Amino acid sequence: MLLRFRALGALAALALAFTTSALRAQSTEDKTPLGKKMSAMNAAFRTIGQQVADSSKNASTLEQVTIFETNAKEALAFEPEKKAQIESAGQEKFVADFRAGLQKLIDTAAKLHEAVAAGKNADAAAIVEQMRTMQRESHQVFRIRRPPPPGM
Ligand code: HEM
Incomplete structure (x- = not known):
């Protein structure tokens, strides 16, 4: 159970990092x-x-x-x-x-x-x-x- 939460947490962190970097890239391309x-x-x-x-x-x-x-x-x-x-x-x-x-x-x-x-x-x-x-x-x-x- 604890392991599952950890995996979920890692996944959420990964998703957040991905979205943030995608938004950043978009902000340069959107100029x-x-x-x-x-x-x-x-x-x-x-x-x-x-x-x-x-x-x-x-x-x-x-x-x-x-x-x-x-x-x-x-x-x-x-x-x-x-x-x-x-x-x-x-x-x-x-x-x-x-x-x-x-x-x-x-x-x-x-x-x-x-x-x-x-x-x-x-x-x-x-x-x-x-x-x-x-x-x-x-x-x-x-x-x-x-x-x-x-x-x-
Ligand atoms: C030292 C002088 C200036 C610097 C360093 C500067 C810098 C910048 C920067 C960094 C942006 C954002 C660019 C982006 O990331 O999309 C910007 C946008 C803009 N600046 Fe300047 N700026 C200067 C002077 C001026 C002046 C004198 C005008 C107008 C007379 C002006 C009009 C604009 C406009 C209209 C935008 C928005 C871009 C658009 O509408 O497509 N800027 N400026």
């Missing part, structure tokens, strides 16, 4: 084309944030800024998923506002590029902060809010 560009920007932006103040890492930071800029420019080709939730009369403006917001980010990233290339690390760090604010504010408007999947 929209825009979400994939954003994820690439995010990976570069994390590294940038970690090392922007360190002038010995400027060559590597510049590489990451270039990756960020490339992906942000490519993201301009897409529309936010949230557009479908906007009444049809407002959709065109919604997408135009999204593109304007992204273009502002791209222009700011160009300033970051210049500052890092010039070895102005304190300026560069301040620009990264501005970009964080832009990210936060834009996501509030343009991104669909979803609860994180279980186990994340």
Whole structure:
């Protein structure tokens, strides 16, 4: 009897592990084309944030800024998923506002590029902060809010 309970427990644990990993895999595959560009920007932006103040890492930071800029420019080709939730009369403006917001980010990233290339690390760090604010504010408007999947 005890053995049977143990086997059942092990089975339940296995099933849970399987479901969690399946959900995780799904969450990457489920990304929209825009979400994939954003994820690439995010990976570069994390590294940038970690090392922007360190002038010995400027060559590597510049590489990451270039990756960020490339992906942000490519993201301009897409529309936010949230557009479908906007009444049809407002959709065109919604997408135009999204593109304007992204273009502002791209222009700011160009300033970051210049500052890092010039070895102005304190300026560069301040620009990264501005970009964080832009990210936060834009996501509030343009991104669909979803609860994180279980186990994340
Ligand atoms: C430093 C700047 C930014 C970073 C690091 C960033 C990062 C991200 C990340 C990690 C996601 C989730 C991707 C996923 O897993 O699906 C995302 C989604 C999204 N972001 Fe950004 N973001 C930034 C700026 C912006 C700006 C400025 C806008 C708009 C003007 C924007 C609009 C969106 C939208 C609309 C989504 C949802 C994707 C979709 O609708 O298909 N983001 N972003």
